[in-house]
Amino acid sequence: MNDGGLFSFRNPHFRISVGLTLGLLMLTALTGFVVLPYAQRELEFAGLWDAICSAAGLSRDTVPVASVKPAPVPTSKVVLTAATMARPGQQSIGRGATLAQRCAICHGPTGISRADAPNLAGQYGAVIYKQLEDFRSGARTNAVMSPFAVNLSDQDIVDLAAYYAYLPRLPAYHPGPQLQPTRIVVYGAPSRGIAPCGACHGSLDNKPGSPWLEGQSAVYLKAQLEAFASGQRRNDISAQMRNVARAMTAREIDEAAAYYASQPSEVINAAE
Structure with missing residues (x-):
């Protein structure tokens, strides 16, 4: 079998290998440039292209989501001493x-x-x-x-x-x-x-x-x-x-x- 026949699309093994490689490449790109960016809860994206740019390190319109901190619950600040309410008039x-x-x-x-x-x-x-x-x-x-x-x-x-x-x-x-x-x-x-x-x-x-x-x-x-x-x-x-x-x-x-x-x-x- 010559080289031309081995790397020819007429070769079913070559077609399967190329298809699997392209499929894996597309799946990896989809995961890395779309799925993972949208999984970041601290960021909001204006659109799909914005998410892809962010994953590539070229962040454009990402908007940080302000972390909402619960308001501090007030607690007693009363200081009681021996003189508190002593001998009221x-x-x-x-x-x-x-x-x-x-x-x-x-x-x-x-x-x-x-x-x-x-x-x-x-x-x-x-x-x-x-x-x-x-x-x-x-x-x-x-x-x-x-x-x-x-x-x-x-x-x-x-x-x-x-x-x-x-x-x-x-x-x-x-x-x-x-x-x-x-x-x-x-x-x-x-x-x-x-x-x-x-x-x-x-x-x-x-x-x-x-x-x-x-x-x-x-x-x-x-x-x-x-x-x-x-x-x-x-x-x-x-x-x-x-x-x-x-x-x-x-x-x-x-x-x-x-x-x-x-x-x-x-x-x-x-x-x-």
């Missing part, structure tokens, strides 16, 4: 009493809620101050509280906190059998990084800015623990409550909420 308490008339529909005329809103009578002034500041800044959100707090002045927040802290803690409106403290409340779960609830919320100790929980609604307490666990609520500055709530089981959340709801509020004046 009578004028401040009086102004707070006037402002609190708008709060009575949810929190009760004496600071004791008949709904599932938190009881505020006798709550630590620093706690109410921080939460109102967080509602106003957006660090904590609520369909009712956020629109209300956004219009409060700095002095309004101080006065409301002073007034509710001045009120005596009255028995809660949520009656029920008094439960024994659960393991998560007294001992926590050290293996999961959960401190005892009482280490921050009373009984064992009280951390500045941590509310007392006795007598609060079980529905409210459970909702807040679940919000911390899901990240929906994130105004705990060091994420301590989020970390604790995420590590708690659903049963532990139910038990802790039920225990605190069953406890009688101690009749004292928190401002003293």
